[in-house]
Amino acid sequence: MKKTREQWKEVIEDQKASGLSIEKYCQQSHICVSSFYKYKSLIIKEESSFLPxxxxxxxxxxxxxxxxxxxxxxxxxxxxxxxxxx
Known part of the structure; x- marks a missing residue:
């Protein structure tokens, strides 16, 4: 099943909070590592336009x-x- 942008944001935040490496988190969550990196990169680019x-x-x-x-x-x-x- 394809994840929405908001679902990917939740996955990325969950991985950060888990304390697990991306690889370990993806393995345990049955997520493709390359997809995780792809969407993490896209979301970071979208949200990094302003630095207070x-x-x-x-x-x-x-x-x-x-x-x-x-x-x-x-x-x-x-x-x-x-x-x-x-």
């Missing part, structure tokens, strides 16, 4: 979250990274 960033003018650090991971970086390092991308 908190900038405090008085602080030398910039904080942001990516995929539930908190990242803190100095303004100088962010500048270097952005300059290298442009």
């Amino acid at each position: 960033v908190v900038v405090d003018k008085d602080d030398e650090m910039i904080d942001f979250e990516i995929d539930h991971h908190h990242i803190s970086c100095s303004k100088q390092h962010v500048r270097v990274i952005l300059e290298s991308l442009l």
Whole structure:
């Protein structure tokens, strides 16, 4: 049976919460590993168009979250990274 986009989102979140590797989770859930990676990639692309960033003018650090991971970086390092991308 074909899964909807919302069902794939639930599967991806369930895998994260399970603590299992993708391969182990797919094996136990009878899901094709390549399909899991395909839909995970598609969903990430759709949802990754905006990255909220908190900038405090008085602080030398910039904080942001990516995929539930908190990242803190100095303004100088962010500048270097952005300059290298442009």
